[in-house]
Amino acid sequence: MAGPHDTRSTVDLGAMLHLRGQALEKGAPIALPLVSSSMYHLPGLPDGSAAYGRADNPTWEHLEHMLSHLEQAEAISFPSGMAAIAAALFATLKTGDRLLIPSDGYYVTRRLSDRFLSRLGVEIVERPTARFSEGGFEGFAVVYLETPSNPGLDMMDLAAVAADVRAAGGVTIADNTTMTPLGQRPLDLGIDIVVASDTKAMGGHSDLLMGHIASRRSDLIEAMREWRTFSGSIPGAQPAWLLHRGMETLDVRFDRMCTSAQILAERLSALQGAPKLRYPGLPGDSAYVLSQKQCLRHGFLMSLTFETEAKAEAFINTCALIRPATSFGGVHTSAERRARWGDAVPAGFVRLSVGVEPVEELWNAICDALPD
Ligand SMILES: *Cc1c(COP(=O)(O)O)cnc(C)c1O
Numbered sequence: 001m002a003g004p005h006d007t008r009s010t011v012d013l014g015a016m017l018h019l020r021g022q023a024l025e026k027g028a029p030i031a032l033p034l035v036s037s038s039m040y041h042l043p044g045l046p047d048g049s050a051a052y053g054r055a056d057n058p059t060w061e062h063l064e065h066m067l068s069h070l071e072q073a074e075a076i077s078f079p080s081g082m083a084a085i086a087a088a089l090f091a092t093l094k095t096g097d098r099l100l101i102p103s104d105g106y107y108v109t110r111r112l113s114d115r116f117l118s119r120l121g122v123e124i125v126e127r128p129t130a131r132f133s134e135g136g137f138e139g140f141a142v143v144y145l146e147t148p149s150n151p152g153l154d155m156m157d158l159a160a161v162a163a164d165v166r167a168a169g170g171v172t173i174a175d176n177t178t179m180t181p182l183g184q185r186p187l188d189l190g191i192d193i194v195v196a197s198d199t200k201a202m203g204g205h206s207d208l209l210m211g212h213i214a215s216r217r218s219d220l221i222e223a224m225r226e227w228r229t230f231s232g233s234i235p236g237a238q239p240a241w242l243l244h245r246g247m248e249t250l251d252v253r254f255d256r257m258c259t260s261a262q263i264l265a266e267r268l269s270a271l272q273g274a275p276k277l278r279y280p281g282l283p284g285d286s287a288y289v290l291s292q293k294q295c296l297r298h299g300f301l302m303s304l305t306f307e308t309e310a311k312a313e314a315f316i317n318t319c320a321l322i323r324p325a326t327s328f329g330g331v332h333t334s335a336e337r338r339a340r341w342g343d344a345v346p347a348g349f350v351r352l353s354v355g356v357e358p359v360e361e362l363w364n365a366i367c368d369a370l371p372d
Helices: 013-017 058-071 081-092 107-120 129-134 158-167 218-231 237-247 250-269 288-294 309-318 359-369
Strands: 074-078 098-102 123-127 142-146 171-175 193-197 211-215 276-278 301-305 334-337 349-353
Touching: 013 058, 058 074, 058 211, 058 237, 074 081, 074 218, 081 107, 081 142, 081 171, 081 193, 081 211, 081 218, 098 107, 107 123, 123 129, 129 142, 129 158, 142 158, 158 171, 211 218, 250 276, 250 301, 250 359, 309 334, 309 349, 309 359
Parallel strands: 098 123, 098 142, 142 171, 171 193
Antiparallel strands: 074 211, 193 211, 276 301, 301 349, 334 349
């Protein structure tokens, strides 16, 4: 298996950029047309051609063609990451089932489960990410996971968990938002369904909300497609078009962001008096061995734990090349104190998302903003 910084990729990214171009007729636009139509020309009997905008849209279709190429699996797009996550959970769970979910993962997934799934008779069990690799999946219909966890950056062994859950008769759903398919490939490691918020690095420009699911199991794809059509959880043509455009530069942006994150993390960890740092690409980090084994890159997220809330806020708000904002994965470096949302982290804990700024400029700006 390819380890970090291995330039081999299992996806042909050049072909991804030319997917649509291969089928163009003379005079057709090279850029993807943005089609916004609820009705389609449909004389006579329905024959499977586009009929109505809740089920069909040529702009999504091209986006999904690209997503499927990237995931090497069938992919379905949604209007947000949570819409994709809801589709995966509601299409796989039924009354009486048990759902295992990380206690330290993206908090809205837990809230959705607690608020709506539990009252339909689904039992929700929480466990920290770092303890998933221990096994114990008997009796769970669905094991939902996120690795590295957001924001703590703990990891679990995807291949081992996928195999154990399958042996116990359950379905695995992995949230791959933080890594993207270029940084980690859960489906290749045996995971049944990938869900992702494409609002983050996939879109990359902080100008859209979108999400997708991908799976190589046709029964699960069929159920999630029905969920989308029947619940009406469909993406708008404009965000789908923007995501398609953003994905054309995903490889370039992701490469820059991960390379810069590694450089910054190495320098910060060597700096006297710097805040406590976690980055999976540092050999001393508790996630390093797993990251080296199962990820293609170590990602663009790191955490810095300052002694106090005030020092953390001063760093975030005075650094000229950091935008104080929630969310991550955009071209602009951004940071926030996660305790402000109630995550179980120290008050001085900052999640830093490294953007595409030139790394030396970023390093200087970070050094200028660190407390003395
Ligand atoms: C942001 C995020 C989501 C939710 O995505 P939206 O596009 O905001 O709905 C889900 N999982 C993770 C890990 C995220 O960071």
